[in-house]
Amino acid sequence: MGAFNIPVIVGSTRRGRQTPKVARFIQRRLAERDGIESDLLDLAQYDFPIMEERLRQRDDPPPGLTEFSERIAGADALVIVTPEYNSGYPGVLKNALDHxxxxxxxxxxxIISVSAGPWGGLSALTQLRQVVLSLGALPIPAKFPVRQVQSSFDEEGETEDPAYEKSAERFIDELLWYTEALAARRALDSG
Ligand SMILES: Cc1cc2nc3c(=O)[nH]c(=O)nc-3n(C[C@H](O)[C@H](O)[C@H](O)COP(=O)(O)O)c2cc1C
Structure with a gap:
């Protein structure tokens, strides 16, 4: 079996956004593992329009959507890094997922939630799990809430807080467990 492909969706497009710092951190930690390939799927770069219809119902897909679809289709698992806005996930993320x-x-x-406050965006994380289930995917039980992101991660996506390093280890271990389990089951289907 080749390396697992686990892209990281950057769920914030806000000017001056902080979420990419955490996305870079987890993408690097994933890619450092043997047997994992990971890169960023940045919604700010895709810049999808408001969803008019799902990709498979359209013969005029917006720019980037077919490539985004291929990247998701080719993934063995996903990490979504979402900011918390008004106790939820941002509309731009839902808009992208719904295509x-x-x-x-x-x-x-x-799911990793990012907030400027002390609670780590847990409301957004919990709500996004429901959406992920509706998409037919499996939210893993591990949580990864990031508090006070403006001071806990630098621009390169590094942190001096050992608790986040530990959380990342546990989070990736768990994601990998489910990725391996589901890949093994999928291999049975493909004979
Ligand atoms: C419209 C808006 C609503 C927000 N609501 C919350 C919130 O409910 N709880 C919270 O902890 N932080 C909230 N924040 C702060 C964000 O979590 C903060 O900007 C953080 O850096 C992550 O988002 P970013 O990638 O846009 O920077 C809000 C920010 C914006 C722009």
Missing amino acids: LLPEYRRKPVG
């Missing part, structure tokens, strides 16, 4: 459906099926999804 696709079969691409997510039976894939484990790890």
